[in-house]
Amino acid sequence: MLTLNASQLxxxxxxxxxxxxxxxxxxxxxxxxxxxxxxxxxxxxxxLRTVKSAKNFFFAKSENLYDLKMDHKNVEVIxxxxxxxxxxxxxxxxxDVKSFDILDNVYLQDPVDTYYKxxxxxxxxxxxACSKPATTCFCALFDIDATSPNGDIQAWNVExxxxxxxxxxxxxxxxxxxxxxxxxxDSKPVEKQKEETLNIIERLPFVNLNMxxxxxxxxxxxIFDRPEWEDLSSTCIGCGTCTYxxxxxxxxxxKDFNVGDGSIKRFRCxxxxxxxxxxxxxxxxxxxxxxxxxxxxxxxxxxxxxxxNEGIYGCVGCGRCLVSCPVQMNIVKVIKAMGDN
Amino acid sequence: MQSEIIxxxxxxxxxxxxxxxxxxxxxxxxxxLNPSIFKSSEDLEKNFVYNDFSSANLSKFxxxxxxxxxxxxxxxxxxxxxYSFNSLLQEHRISRDKIYIIGVPCEENLDPxxxxxxxxxxxxSMSCDGETVTVETLDGTKTISxxxxxLDRCLACKSRKHVVYDELxxxxxxxxxxxxxxxxxxxxxxxxxxxxxxxRTELSRCIGCNACRDICPACTCEKCVFDNRDSGVENKVATxxxxxNMFHIIRAFHVAGRCTDCGECSRVCPEDIPLHLLNRKFIKxxxxxxxxxxxxxxxxxxxxxxxxxxxxxxPSIVKTRENVK
Ligand code: SF4
Ligand code: SF4
Ligand code: SF4
Ligand code: SF4
Ligand code: SF4
Numbered sequence: 001m002l003t004l005n006a007s008q009l010x011x012x013x014x015x016x017x018x019x020x021x022x023x024x025x026x027x028x029x030x031x032x033x034x035x036x037x038x039x040x041x042x043x044x045x046x047x048l049r050t051v052k053s054a055k056n057f058f059f060a061k062s063e064n065l066y067d068l069k070m071d072h073k074n075v076e077v078i079x080x081x082x083x084x085x086x087x088x089x090x091x092x093x094x095x096d097v098k099s100f101d102i103l104d105n106v107y108l109q110d111p112v113d114t115y116y117k118x119x120x121x122x123x124x125x126x127x128x129a130c131s132k133p134a135t136t137c138f139c140a141l142f143d144i145d146a147t148s149p150n151g152d153i154q155a156w157n158v159e160x161x162x163x164x165x166x167x168x169x170x171x172x173x174x175x176x177x178x179x180x181x182x183x184x185x186d187s188k189p190v191e192k193q194k195e196e197t198l199n200i201i202e203r204l205p206f207v208n209l210n211m212x213x214x215x216x217x218x219x220x221x222x223i224f225d226r227p228e229w230e231d232l233s234s235t236c237i238g239c240g241t242c243t244y245x246x247x248x249x250x251x252x253x254x255k256d257f258n259v260g261d262g263s264i265k266r267f268r269c270x271x272x273x274x275x276x277x278x279x280x281x282x283x284x285x286x287x288x289x290x291x292x293x294x295x296x297x298x299x300x301x302x303x304x305x306x307x308x309n310e311g312i313y314g315c316v317g318c319g320r321c322l323v324s325c326p327v328q329m330n331i332v333k334v335i336k337a338m339g340d341n
Numbered sequence: 342m343q344s345e346i347i348x349x350x351x352x353x354x355x356x357x358x359x360x361x362x363x364x365x366x367x368x369x370x371x372x373x374l375n376p377s378i379f380k381s382s383e384d385l386e387k388n389f390v391y392n393d394f395s396s397a398n399l400s401k402f403x404x405x406x407x408x409x410x411x412x413x414x415x416x417x418x419x420x421x422x423x424y425s426f427n428s429l430l431q432e433h434r435i436s437r438d439k440i441y442i443i444g445v446p447c448e449e450n451l452d453p454x455x456x457x458x459x460x461x462x463x464x465x466s467m468s469c470d471g472e473t474v475t476v477e478t479l480d481g482t483k484t485i486s487x488x489x490x491x492l493d494r495c496l497a498c499k500s501r502k503h504v505v506y507d508e509l510x511x512x513x514x515x516x517x518x519x520x521x522x523x524x525x526x527x528x529x530x531x532x533x534x535x536x537x538x539x540x541r542t543e544l545s546r547c548i549g550c551n552a553c554r555d556i557c558p559a560c561t562c563e564k565c566v567f568d569n570r571d572s573g574v575e576n577k578v579a580t581x582x583x584x585x586n587m588f589h590i591i592r593a594f595h596v597a598g599r600c601t602d603c604g605e606c607s608r609v610c611p612e613d614i615p616l617h618l619l620n621r622k623f624i625k626x627x628x629x630x631x632x633x634x635x636x637x638x639x640x641x642x643x644x645x646x647x648x649x650x651x652x653x654x655x656p657s658i659v660k661t662r663e664n665v666k
Contacts, residue, residue, distance in 0.1 A: 134464075136462070
């Protein structure tokens with residue numbers, strides 16, 4: 001397997017950055033890790049999870065779609081899309097890599113979202129296997145193997161060595177291009193790490209939750225009508241933090257920003273079904289109560305999405321909502337209350 | 342303490358004094374308590390928890406309950422939470438006669454993320470016995486000294502005194518000399534560029550999730566201006582980061598003189614943005630201009646910014662740009 005010594009990592013990053021833009025998790029001021037454009041001196045953070053998920057790279061928090069220049073009755077539409085440079089995201093965990101598939105199912109289906117596709121086409125994903133999963137991780141519940149993540153290239157970090165295995169054509173071309181960086185070495189340490197990690201994963205508290213009844217059409221109505229929604233949502237403050245940190249939440253709104261000089265920026269930004277002003281249809285949001293909004297979030301992930309997408313759940317078990325919800329309500333508590341756990 | 346609280350609450354349920362209680366519900370790990378409504382004494386006996394992670398301030402939840410539900414609701418309030426309660430009362434957001442308050446003693450809450458940062462994320466449970474926090478992990482039992490993992494807001498606790506309650510557990514506490522304005526002073530002493538870059542860096546992490554606003558007991562508008570499509574400033578996520586930064590500054594203005602410094606905004610921020618420092622700057626300024634004022638201290642004193650006196654200072658005259666540090 002292709003390897004690289006940890007001591008050569010910065011050189012490798014510098015080489016990549018010469019030809020592409022490189023993003024990777026770096027520790028921020030608070031000690032947590034966040035994706036950041038690499039600059040000389042940045043240290044790759046091996047922290048398990050970034051606070052924001054990696055979906056930002058393809059589905060940005062807010063993104064300008066086009067500008068409108070208003071001149072009396074004339075409106076000029078200006079395409080503001082900039083050419084996107086080829087970029088590399090290094091160190092994406094298995095859960096986040098899987099979230100790209102979930103987003104692809106939405107954005108790359110007809111009609112293709114060209115903004116999203118443009119970013120997808122220009123990005124190369126180097127994933128990173130996990131060796132120290134958190135007790136809030138439950139990717140295994142959704143058949144994600146954290147020890148062998150997908151991506152264009154999968155990678156492992158065992159002690160002071162990094163191992164790489166390209167999985168796609170794009171990945172092959174990349175390792176070919178940077179072949180002078182790698183050595184070829186035995187992959188035994190990787191196998192050993194995988195085995196040890198799988199042992200830990202088996203002991204994580206949520207990897208064997210009972211998913212019976214979720215994701216099937218004929219149980220949809222029954223789950224929708226369950227009385228538990230009321231209590232589970234009773235203190236949900238509707239902040240949408242869960243949706244914003246979630247790698248698979250995919251909703252957006254389109255808004256206008258009046259710059260004040262006769263031009264308007266039409267942009268899209270993340271939206272959340274937890275918000276009272278989500279889906280303003282002809283009149284208003286059809287979900288009048290927080291309970292209805294709360295239910296939507298979990299129904300979408302656990303029931304509607306899998307029904308539409310061959311049984312794939314709309315959650316990758318990253319555990320971000322378990323960590324970040326201000327009232328400590330989350331998808332695990334919902335699964336436990338609704339399933340027969 | 343927990344069992345005494347449960348015992349008393351069950352009594353109140355049984356005597357039909359209360360019909361529901363809002364408290365902290367057991368989670369999966371000891372530290373992930375969910376603020377929740379208990380509708381029966383059985384539920385409470387089984388699932389109520391009062392421990393070092395009962396951090397959630399329950400007073401804001403009373404707005405919805407006391408407006409919509411009949412019967413008396415019991416609420417458990419720590420000392421800092423009682424200030425928020427009083428504020429809500431003063432602003433007529435809750436009905437006192439529909440609420441029964443049990444004041445619970447507080448020994449400083451712990452911060453699960455500090456514990457995880459120190460001992461690893463494979464935590465199964467956490468508990469604290471006096472000075473030592475014991476954590477069960479997949480990797481065995483670990484310990485850490487409590488002083489290293491106290492919640493930031495508790496490190497600057499302003500008061501152990503419950504300013505309102507029907508019944509109090511434990512001894513009545515005192516207003517503390519919290520030194521909570523020290524950090525504000527550090528910011529005041531920075532050069533404007535430094536301070537600007539401090540806030541730009543901090544706020545650059547914001548994901549626009551609104552947790553800070555929605556948890557805030559002073560933010561109780563039926564429809565926040567930032568959610569109102571007709572306001573022209575409505576923002577789910579702003580189009581640029583400067584607009585987004587402004588949201589926080591404007592919100593600080595909206596709660597100026599009303600923020601009790603309960604610390605919930607910073608506690609729940611997923612990005613650890615020290616929002617409390619913005620609000621504390623306002624509190625400090627208000628204290629300097631109009632005399633010491635603590636929002637929520639009582640329900641009679643009018644807030645400095647809602648009352649006018651002929652002798653009121655004109656902040657722009659007292660502090661011109663030059664003599665502002
Ligand atoms: S579930 Fe939690 S994070 Fe999500 S909207 Fe409700 S309170 Fe906010
Ligand atoms: S629902 Fe929660 S655990 Fe699932 S992918 Fe979203 S943030 Fe992660
Ligand atoms: S409907 Fe809700 S849960 Fe589903 S993707 Fe949109 S925001 Fe997320
Ligand atoms: S959820 Fe799985 S893939 Fe994601 S960080 Fe945890 S162990 Fe790794
Ligand atoms: S809670 Fe934090 S991340 Fe969320 S909107 Fe407030 S400052 Fe931003």
